[in-house]
Amino acid sequence: MSDAYHDPSNVTNPEHADHHIVTPLQYCMVFGALLIGTLVTVLAADIDLGVLNPVIALGIACTKAVIVILFFMHVKYQSKLIKMTVGAGFFTFIVLITMTLSDYMSRAWGLW
Amino acid sequence: MSTTSSTIINLPDQRTATLPKRNYLNNEHGLLSWLLTGDHKRIAILYLISITFFFFIGGVFAGLIRLELLTPQPDLMASDTYNKMFSMHGIVMIFLFLVPSVPATLGNFLIPIMLGTRDLAFPKINLLSWYLYLAGGTFTLAALIFGGVDTGWTFTTPLSTHYLNTNVVTAATAIFIAGFSSIFTGLNFIVTIHRMRAPGMTWFRMPLFVWAHYAASVLMVLGTPVLAITIVLVALERTIGIGVFDPTKGGDPLLFQHLFWFYSHPAVYIMILPGMGVISEIVSTFSRKRVFGYTAVAFSSVAIALFGFFVWAHHMFIMGVSNYSALVFSLLTMLVAVPSAIKIFNWAFTLQKGSITFETPMLYAFAFFGLFTIGGMTGVFLGALGMDIHLTETYFIVAHFHYVMVGGMLMAFLGGIHFWWPKMTGRMYPESFSKLSAVTSFIGFNLTFMPQFILGYLGMPRRYHAYPAEYQVLNVLSTAGATVLGVGFLLPLLYLTWSLRYGAIAGNNPWQATGLEWQIQSPPLTENFIETPIVDHEAYDYEWLAHKTQQEVTTVG
Amino acid sequence: MHISPVLWQFLVKWLHASALFPSEASTIAPYTDALYFFLLTITAVGMVIVGILVFGFSIRYRKERHPVAIQVEGSTLLEATWTIIPLALFLVVFVWGALLYFRIYNPPVNSMNIYVVGKQWMWKAEHPGGQHEINALHVPMGRPVQLTMISQDVFHSFSIPDFRVKREVIPGRYTTVWFEATTPGTYHIFCTQYCGTKHSEMIGEVTVLTPDDYQRWTQGSTSGMSLAQNGERLFASMGCNSCHSGNAAARGPNLAGVYGSKLQLANGSEVLVNEAYLRDAILNPSQHVTAGFAPIMPTYQGQVSEDGLIDLVEYIKGLQTNYRVQQTLTTSQSNQVAPTTPGMVKP
Amino acid sequence: MDNAVVVTHPHTHETAVHEEHHHVALPQHRHHFETEEQQREAGTFGMWLFLLTEIMFFGGLFFAYLLYRNWYYDAFVSASNQLNVTLGAINTVILIGSGFFMALGVWAAEVRKRSLLVLFLVLTTVLGFAFLGIKYVEYHEKWEKHHIPGEHFDISEFVNPPIDAKTGKASEKPLAPDMAQKTQVFFSLYFAMTGMHAVHMIIGIVLLFWLTWRAYYGEFSSGYVAPIENFGLYWHFVDIVWLFLFPLLYLINRHPLK
Ligand code: HEA
Numbered sequence A: 001m002s003d004a005y006h007d008p009s010n011v012t013n014p015e016h017a018d019h020h021i022v023t024p025l026q027y028c029m030v031f032g033a034l035l036i037g038t039l040v041t042v043l044a045a046d047i048d049l050g051v052l053n054p055v056i057a058l059g060i061a062c063t064k065a066v067i068v069i070l071f072f073m074h075v076k077y078q079s080k081l082i083k084m085t086v087g088a089g090f091f092t093f094i095v096l097i098t099m100t101l102s103d104y105m106s107r108a109w110g111l112w
Numbered sequence B: 001m002s003t004t005s006s007t008i009i010n011l012p013d014q015r016t017a018t019l020p021k022r023n024y025l026n027n028e029h030g031l032l033s034w035l036l037t038g039d040h041k042r043i044a045i046l047y048l049i050s051i052t053f054f055f056f057i058g059g060v061f062a063g064l065i066r067l068e069l070l071t072p073q074p075d076l077m078a079s080d081t082y083n084k085m086f087s088m089h090g091i092v093m094i095f096l097f098l099v100p101s102v103p104a105t106l107g108n109f110l111i112p113i114m115l116g117t118r119d120l121a122f123p124k125i126n127l128l129s130w131y132l133y134l135a136g137g138t139f140t141l142a143a144l145i146f147g148g149v150d151t152g153w154t155f156t157t158p159l160s161t162h163y164l165n166t167n168v169v170t171a172a173t174a175i176f177i178a179g180f181s182s183i184f185t186g187l188n189f190i191v192t193i194h195r196m197r198a199p200g201m202t203w204f205r206m207p208l209f210v211w212a213h214y215a216a217s218v219l220m221v222l223g224t225p226v227l228a229i230t231i232v233l234v235a236l237e238r239t240i241g242i243g244v245f246d247p248t249k250g251g252d253p254l255l256f257q258h259l260f261w262f263y264s265h266p267a268v269y270i271m272i273l274p275g276m277g278v279i280s281e282i283v284s285t286f287s288r289k290r291v292f293g294y295t296a297v298a299f300s301s302v303a304i305a306l307f308g309f310f311v312w313a314h315h316m317f318i319m320g321v322s323n324y325s326a327l328v329f330s331l332l333t334m335l336v337a338v339p340s341a342i343k344i345f346n347w348a349f350t351l352q353k354g355s356i357t358f359e360t361p362m363l364y365a366f367a368f369f370g371l372f373t374i375g376g377m378t379g380v381f382l383g384a385l386g387m388d389i390h391l392t393e394t395y396f397i398v399a400h401f402h403y404v405m406v407g408g409m410l411m412a413f414l415g416g417i418h419f420w421w422p423k424m425t426g427r428m429y430p431e432s433f434s435k436l437s438a439v440t441s442f443i444g445f446n447l448t449f450m451p452q453f454i455l456g457y458l459g460m461p462r463r464y465h466a467y468p469a470e471y472q473v474l475n476v477l478s479t480a481g482a483t484v485l486g487v488g489f490l491l492p493l494l495y496l497t498w499s500l501r502y503g504a505i506a507g508n509n510p511w512q513a514t515g516l517e518w519q520i521q522s523p524p525l526t527e528n529f530i531e532t533p534i535v536d537h538e539a540y541d542y543e544w545l546a547h548k549t550q551q552e553v554t555t556v557g
Numbered sequence C: 001m002h003i004s005p006v007l008w009q010f011l012v013k014w015l016h017a018s019a020l021f022p023s024e025a026s027t028i029a030p031y032t033d034a035l036y037f038f039l040l041t042i043t044a045v046g047m048v049i050v051g052i053l054v055f056g057f058s059i060r061y062r063k064e065r066h067p068v069a070i071q072v073e074g075s076t077l078l079e080a081t082w083t084i085i086p087l088a089l090f091l092v093v094f095v096w097g098a099l100l101y102f103r104i105y106n107p108p109v110n111s112m113n114i115y116v117v118g119k120q121w122m123w124k125a126e127h128p129g130g131q132h133e134i135n136a137l138h139v140p141m142g143r144p145v146q147l148t149m150i151s152q153d154v155f156h157s158f159s160i161p162d163f164r165v166k167r168e169v170i171p172g173r174y175t176t177v178w179f180e181a182t183t184p185g186t187y188h189i190f191c192t193q194y195c196g197t198k199h200s201e202m203i204g205e206v207t208v209l210t211p212d213d214y215q216r217w218t219q220g221s222t223s224g225m226s227l228a229q230n231g232e233r234l235f236a237s238m239g240c241n242s243c244h245s246g247n248a249a250a251r252g253p254n255l256a257g258v259y260g261s262k263l264q265l266a267n268g269s270e271v272l273v274n275e276a277y278l279r280d281a282i283l284n285p286s287q288h289v290t291a292g293f294a295p296i297m298p299t300y301q302g303q304v305s306e307d308g309l310i311d312l313v314e315y316i317k318g319l320q321t322n323y324r325v326q327q328t329l330t331t332s333q334s335n336q337v338a339p340t341t342p343g344m345v346k347p
Numbered sequence D: 001m002d003n004a005v006v007v008t009h010p011h012t013h014e015t016a017v018h019e020e021h022h023h024v025a026l027p028q029h030r031h032h033f034e035t036e037e038q039q040r041e042a043g044t045f046g047m048w049l050f051l052l053t054e055i056m057f058f059g060g061l062f063f064a065y066l067l068y069r070n071w072y073y074d075a076f077v078s079a080s081n082q083l084n085v086t087l088g089a090i091n092t093v094i095l096i097g098s099g100f101f102m103a104l105g106v107w108a109a110e111v112r113k114r115s116l117l118v119l120f121l122v123l124t125t126v127l128g129f130a131f132l133g134i135k136y137v138e139y140h141e142k143w144e145k146h147h148i149p150g151e152h153f154d155i156s157e158f159v160n161p162p163i164d165a166k167t168g169k170a171s172e173k174p175l176a177p178d179m180a181q182k183t184q185v186f187f188s189l190y191f192a193m194t195g196m197h198a199v200h201m202i203i204g205i206v207l208l209f210w211l212t213w214r215a216y217y218g219e220f221s222s223g224y225v226a227p228i229e230n231f232g233l234y235w236h237f238v239d240i241v242w243l244f245l246f247p248l249l250y251l252i253n254r255h256p257l258k
């Protein structure tokens, strides 16, 4: 369907991507994966793994988030521009965290 | 008209000239047609009116501040009142005037035209953003009427959360809402710049004005939400007493500072970048030359936006951040200053081999060069760790930021208004008056804020209602300057209003500038272009312009 | 600085006499001013360059003289020049500024300590000898003085412009600043961080006295009890000694000599005991439990004022032996030599 | 000169093609876009930019969480164990399900199935309500236990944890009073984060009603999917936030007594 409204001036435009329809089957698989992820998170929290506990919890959460972003939110089929936009958001978030943490972590190093 | 006359102003024959019959101003009539408009140009006008209103409100506060500081004693008003004055002055000037100033008026008006499109990507969101701005303004006025707020514009915790009983929450709401207005403006610009450029309008054919707005928009979109959540937490802490910033509950007040400045440092670049865009257009037009080092100027905007996110803790050097991270932030502050220097030199070299004339916008641009260089260089003073210890929280800071914000951005804004006024209204203002006001505000400005540098080094703290007597002489100078400055800012209001009715008809391109916006009628049609333009030349291509004018002359004549 | 001292003196005196420049009354001040003059110079040079370019081109290429513009593309060489030169200058400024920062916030080893408590809207200075002052501070000339400061409510900032020192005074945390005054006289103390209604009245005076005068002042103004003595009373009246008796069987660790030592914590980390740590150990004992002890110490949050805490800290700092409490063993950790100034890792 | 656009260039081949398509427009096509597709892509891009602001909005909260969790770990563990994991997990599943139906809704719109679309939107809404209902139950419990930060915050439960009837031991590691105070920081963040999340849910549900209404009248089953698609992005983003909130708030450490 995208062909009918195709704008030729867009062809040279790297921001352009064809519209892609994700099938319900794919959605079901994602749904299943997310449920399993939730189950694993809850179970893993009850095992004492020391420092690994939060790492695992966050790891699973990130994986779930990535799956949602890629499929539910169609980023896998989007233009480079959208992908970079998503990246930029997380980049700025990381800047916020790391630069602020740099203060909190080095405060404990003493006066100098 | 001889080629060597000292002006490039080229107005149509006033006896025959008329305003275009159909334009965006008279396309539809009635108040509703303005309040419900989707036209970016009309929204720009709405913004222009409302920010002017708030500028003068803020200016009245400034006048009262200066009046109080005329004498060392606290005689004009009570301490609390004074504190409310500078808080309201800061909040109004920053959130309701300077942040939306150039982007929401000139940017709104010009970006679609410069890109060769009919409107911004989301006209309704554009209108929404104006309404949000108004709501923010209303809340600010409400905070003012119900007794004011005295936190300073920085809302330092725990002072703002636990120790003041003024309308902090109302003011916080105002800033939260105004913040979203700014987010939506930025969002609209980014999408428009990415997705709506006319055929042939490649990234490197865009005017530098658009580049600057692109960079500023990125800051708006990514920075403002952090301010929003911070202000929400402050409000929650005040109302229900959660304990995120409260040291007595185990929270860290410095966390507030981190989050606040994570927005507010980038915000100062939100405030200056669009102004820099204006300067690029003006300098190019009045020296009849392509901006020297176009790519360097374009990329330096982006670099400022990028580095701008890494330096916020330079506002907290003595506040108890770790010394190690203070080092890092100081170093990065030095890096962020470089792109601004690059721009200044590129503009200076744009003049080289040009054919320079000195119309009002150009005078404002010259004021910008001088004042922004001083303001920026004093920023470097503050970025140097050891130097900042003595200078921070004194009038040196006040002078620094007025030099960049008033001397830089406000001058650029006025320059831009004078530059595009004929386009926006179709009429010229009286040049003699406008030149007078440019000179007046330049002199008044320096008289107001130069003494404050000296005061700052002498140690006079900012936000002081009363001060030791030995600082009086310089304060009197400053107050005197402010009066001159006030006149300098009042004049444009008068003659620009006058020009709406009586100004000379400007014609399409009074400055003979190259921008796409100058190739259409003034004031433009609602849909800007009758047919989508195809762009086959770079920005500031004066040969293209000369060629085009010649063709017109031959075809018409 | 490498300008001749005579010239420097002349410049500074002249500026000061015309009320354009603060006096240089501490050892830090000339260092700060040197950087300031350097910055002023590069600003002036920058302004002159920009001015010459802008006005020079404006005159040379104004329309009357140069009716037709010649298009120039740009120049990588020039572009590099005005990237690298400012960058280099700014980096020099950074290094210089950082060195100055070290100098201002790194107290010398032999400095004397005075406590300052900020609250809305006054400064309270507490000398170790028990002298209390409000909105005033007496210090001897020629001796490094360190201020250990804390706020009872909001952020304040302690500033003495003529000394070129300033430091934020934070609720819940000690901060320090030091100076060595060089000229007797009185100078302004300002609160420079906005702290509410009477922010501008939170001012005071620091009086620099010659060593002899200072001697006389200390003797004349003591209230009889030193901070440590007050602390000792509190230590007994609040029941600290019931656990910190120094007995082998005591439930709490021996506090003699802890100050300045490295303490092994139950969670495996090691901390240096300074004023800040002592204060925190009293308010939030469970957050750093000493290895080998149960977390039974109650919190004294809300029960001692900042002044009381200073007394206690000063008392514990002075406990070199348990002679006063009870003469017994010392903890194994305390055999390290304590430096005389707090927070000092390297001299 | 007349008032017309004066950018006069010979028409290139490109324009010719371009103009050919100019009139191909659906009713919802806005005049200022050249093409339908440009409009759709602009919409998606704009939505994503908005989500960037949301990332930064929640980002500030997540950073505060990270900081205080490291400072007051014990308090965070005890306070976190006060939360009801079962309810939290159920809510996670509900939210994932709601996101799933939303995704299916987008698909239904894309393949122009009106009744399916309405069905999926309704299911999404229902699950959204379920989530908020459970959240209400949880908040109410906190209220009863005086775990709402502020004046009435009560730490006694953390200093003297109730004795477990079965084992006869304390159900939770007792906290020293000073550490117990810090549970208030946890609950502050808990309410701020879940509260902000809930606000986003409520806004989403309001929008869902409106979309369902329009979908019912067939607005989105003729190839005009952008509003559904963009709302889907928003809804999924809110889901993602919860995917992090759940482990971070509920599951800090489930085995303190072992
Ligand atoms: C438009 C707003 C704006 C802009 C553009 C800037 C620009 C800069 N600012 Fe400023 N700043 C503010 C607004 C702004 N600032 C405000 C509002 C505050 C106070 C907030 C408050 O506390 O209330 C503040 C405070 C502030 C501080 C904190 C001070 C303190 O509280 O202790 C610091 C510290 O580093 C700083 C630094 C800088 C620097 C390095 C730049 C740089 O970007 C400047 C770069 C520009 C140049 C360097 C000039 C051009 C250079 C040349 C032409 C080269 C000259 C030639 C040679 C050297 C050869 N600013």
Ligand code: HEA
Binding pocket: B055, B056, B058, B059, B060, B062, B063, B064, B065, B066, B086, B087, B089, B090, B091, B093, B094, B097, B098, B151, B152, B153, B154, B398, B402, B405, B406, B410, B448, B462, B463, B464, B465, B482, B483, B485, B486, B487, B489, B490
């Ligand atoms: C865009 C930003 C902006 C602008 C344009 C201005 C403009 C001015 N500002 Fe302000 N200022 C700030 C942003 C700005 N300021 C901020 C952020 C602070 C910090 C607040 C805080 O500490 O929290 C501050 C603080 C501040 C102080 C320090 C207060 C203190 O710390 O105690 C002072 C003192 O002189 C001052 C003065 C002025 C003056 C004289 C002007 C002039 O340029 C204004 C000139 C305009 C007019 C005067 C209005 C137009 C004229 C008339 C309506 C005619 C009638 C009026 C008269 C005759 C007086 N400002």
Ligand code: CUA
Binding pocket: C118, C119, C120, C121, C155, C156, C157, C191, C192, C193, C194, C195, C196, C199, C200, C202
């Ligand atoms: Cu204390 Cu200002």
Ligand SMILES: [Cu+2]
Binding pocket: B264, B265, B268, B311, B312, B314, B315
């Ligand atoms: Cu800054």
